[in-house]
Structure formats: structure tokens, C-alpha cells
Amino acid sequence: MDPLGNLLDGVRAHTAAFCRVALTPPWGLRIDDQALLAFASPVRGHAWVVFDDGEAVRVEPGGVAIVRGPEPYTVADAPGTRPQIRVLPGNRLITVDGVELTARDVKSSTGPTILASGTYQVAGHVSARLMALLPRVVHVPRERIDSPLTDLLAAEIDRDEPGQQVVLDRLLDLALVAVLRVWLGEQEGWYRAYGDPLVGPALRLVHDDPARPWTVAGLATAAGASRAAFARRFTTLVGQPPMTYLTHWRLDLAAAALRGGDATVASIARQVGYANAFALTVAFKRVRGTSPSAYRSRAGHP
Template identity: 40%
Template sequence: MDLVSDAISAVRVGRPSSDRVRVGGSWCARLDPYDGAGFHVVLKGTCWLLPDGGEPVALGAGDAVLLPHGTGHVIADSPADAATVARAVPFARWADRTLPQPPLPAFHAREREVEMLCGKYRLDHGRAHPLLAELPPLVHLPNRVGHHPELRAAVDLLGGELDARRPGSSVALASLLDLLLVYMIRSWLAETEEGAWPAALGDPVTAAALRALHSDPAAPWTNDRLAAEAGVSRPTLARRFTALVGRPPMAYLTWWRLTRAAALLRDTADPLATVARRVGYASPYALSHAFRREFGTTPGQYRRGEDVTTSR
């Protein structure tokens, strides 16, 4: 079981995208809010990230930034002011290497040159695992010697693939971008001292219960069986799990089963009976009843992409 991977898989939609951008002089680009998560990794030079409603963040070479909730923002050569934001161009146009790029300044051109990896992931925030929902609007991971070697290695590999476009690069790029997202979230979990989910994953009892539920969500779990798996009494499990996760173990299991069912309905053509069996429901009827109670729509309507509000 890997709860982080499960949480990402449940909400990921389509393929991630990325660009390697080189720019110099005076520049400013804007990304509007979007349904997904964005990232920037500075490979060379320095720049600023100006999140909507937040304080400017200075970025240096090797820094990584994750915007897990698709917060709109500006990236620029200088801190925020009205003039900086006003001259921002849409990111897609700015990053398009087929368009003319502004010339590097003649004076101190090399010192002011900036290279970045910029990209985004399409995520269904409506089905977000609470671990992902708990992430702050902006996760800044500064480059520090000895910190997050896996993240640094993924950045190096990703930059190399974007440069070379060698055979098999389309598969390699998608896999490396997925790996980058995992490593950024893992790095945040390792560094943060706040939030319920870092505490839940650090608690041996709660972590053991989560590991069991995610390893086999279709198993006939009960509170007694889960407590035995975690090596504690039923009251101890209920108290610690509920305090850290925010809901009792069986309520979390029900929610996770239905979240997995939604992902399977979205991503596969499996019959409803197969989906029900894979997530622990005895029949399609039982799954449909629970699914409608949780999401306000039937599995069939959800699979067809019908608006939830039309099914109520």
C-alpha cells in the first residue's frame, strides 16, 4: 500500500504536460486558475512567483514549487507590483518556443538568464483525497544540500528528456512527471510540522490501519478485524484513527471504496458488477445505492459525465 500513490491515482485525469523555458531580460507570464496542480522548477537563475492572494516568493536555482490546487499566479523577473502584473502575458503564449522570444539583454546577459521546468497535472478536485486537500495553496521546496535527493534526481532526468527528445521520450516524460509529483508531495510530508495527515501517517496505529484498508479495500473489514491488524484494542483504534483522520475507520473505508469506484467508472469500461466486486460491494445494486447517497448521482450518470445537480 502507498496512500500517496492511491490519493494521486484517484484524482488524476489525463496526461501531465510540461515545458522547458529559457528567458532573460524583463519578463512576466500569468497562469489563470485551473482544475489541476501546477509546478515550476528553476534550473538556472532567479525569479519570482506571485500567487493570487498571496505573498511573492523568491525562487533560486534548484528550487521547486507545487501549486496543488491550481492557484492562479504570475511568474516574473521581479517582485509584485501593479506594473509587473499588468504586463503579464498568458503563459501558453510565453512558453511557446515557436514564437519570437525576447532577446537577452546585452549587459550581464548570462547572469540574468533563467531556465525553468514548468508544467501542470489535470486533477479532479471534486474527488480529492483529504491528504491532497490538506496541502497548502503553495508548496515551496528550496534547494538545500542533502535535502530530497530523489526529487533532485527526477528533476535532472526530466530536464534531460525535455532537451533530447530521444526514442521513447513520450512514455518517459509522462512517467517522470508522475514521479515528480509524488516526490514533491513526499517532500512536503517530510518537512511539514502541521496538518492531520502527516501526523496520521506518522502514527504507527493509524498508519497500520490505513495500510490495511488501502492494501485490500474489498476485504470484509470490521472494526475488530482492523484493530487486530493494527495490534491494538478496538477502542484504541477508534480513538486514534478518528482523531487523526477525521472520521471513524469504517466511515473512511466506505468513503474510500466509493472514491475508488468513481475512479474505476471514470477510467475503465468495467461493468458495474466488476467495479462493485473490486471495491467490496456484494452487488451492483448495493454499490449504486451507496454511490448515490455519497455523490448525489448514479454510477451510470457519473460514467457518462452528467452534471451531479441534474440527477438529484
């Protein structure tokens, strides 16, 4: 399987939540629906994705922002606009004053900005591997998306016909793949290394079985190369020595598990290759500067 197929295999939308809103500046939506992935595309006008630490990304008409959750963020007409509407789990909409809104209240097509969005709400349908590798926002402009899928998704959101949810789920899957294919194709490091005949097999082994007690010598043997030649080529292509990459990969997977579920730190430690919760905590604090429990609390989980 090719690198993108390997990464996205098994990712499926199922009863994903969708929204199409017409907006007049100044407008702002506080996204607090705890979704693991959100797909936002302005059909008309532009939008800014604004994070609480001040990072902001402008998305033009037809462009797409894929936002990694579940931490809240704001989508607005400008970085400084205060949100007027909160989007809560289950696609529930309320004003900042607590007044409930319905889809009909925001679905008018008269606003200068129309924003189409869809979210993966169910943790089991988004792989930890994908969540660990994505930055918190992937932005791809319209001119770089060589596919009609985003336009089809935006159009389908506005329809009301039998079987619409199934169609939307499938279109969201395909649109996600189309956008990530563009973005991943532009990345350096592990994604391009996946296609290397020496480093690629080793990366797949590490990704498929992170809990195994890998060594440089063991990976080199599996790749059919000497230890020195393997380590040198791996570092050149990936940008990190093999064991450093393995550590970061395990901690990325642990972070995704902490964000997306209620598994204990001990069970997560075993899943990603650490003997116990203490060993994972030591590594997590050394690399990420915080403990797994503190990281989970900041991500909104008890």
C-alpha cells in the same frame, strides 16, 4: 503499500504539457491553463509563485514548486511584477496584448532566468485523493531533494529527440514522487498516522471507501481496539477526532471533484458518503462557508 505509494498509486502523466522559458527581469507569467497540477523549477535564477490573494512563495534555483490547480496564479521575478505573458490551455502562449507566441519565441537560453515546468492536464490521471490533500503550493528547496530527477527533467525539456514525450511523462511522474516524498515526510497528522498499527488501518479504510457509513465503533472494531482507546489514539496522532476527520476528508474529496470535473452535486454527494445534494450542501457550507455550487463557480467551472 506504504503511505506515499497508496497516495500516488495510479497517478500518471499522459501527454503532459511542458515549457522551458528564458526570461529577463522584470518578467511575469500568468498561468491560466486550468491544469490540475503544475511542476515549476528555476534552472537558473529564481521565481516567485504569486496567488491572487497575495500569498507568494520564492523558489530558488533547483528548487521545486508543485502548484495545485485549476485556479490561475502568477509566476514572476518579484511579487509585484505584472505578467507580460499568459499561459493558456494546451500550453498556448500569448502576450497580455493578445499576440500569439511560439515555443521558439521564449526558448532562448540567454536570459538570466530559465524556468522549466510541466503540467498534468488530464483530470483522470490525477487522483482526487492527492488533490484533496495537497495545499495549493508545495515548495521544496533544492538542498532537500535527494534525487537527480529534477535535473534530468529540466535537461530533457530542452531536447528534441524521438520519444521525448514519453520520457518527459515518466520523468514528471518520478520527479513528482521525489518531491512529494520529501514534503510528506515532514508533515504531521494523517501521513505519520498511516504507519501506526492502530490508526493506520482505519485511515486506509476511510480513504478507500469514504462513502461507507463509518462510525467510531465500526472503525475501532476494524482496527482491533476498544472504542475509547481508538478514539483517543486517533485524535492524538491525526489532530482531529475520527468523525471530524471523516467529515473533512469527505468534503476535501467533494471539493476536488467540484474543481476537476462536471459531475453533479448530487452524484458527488453519493460518491463521498452523503445521501443527497442537500446533505452535502449543508455540511459544505458549515465547514467551508460556501455552497458547493458557489465553490465550483469560483474554481472556474460552470
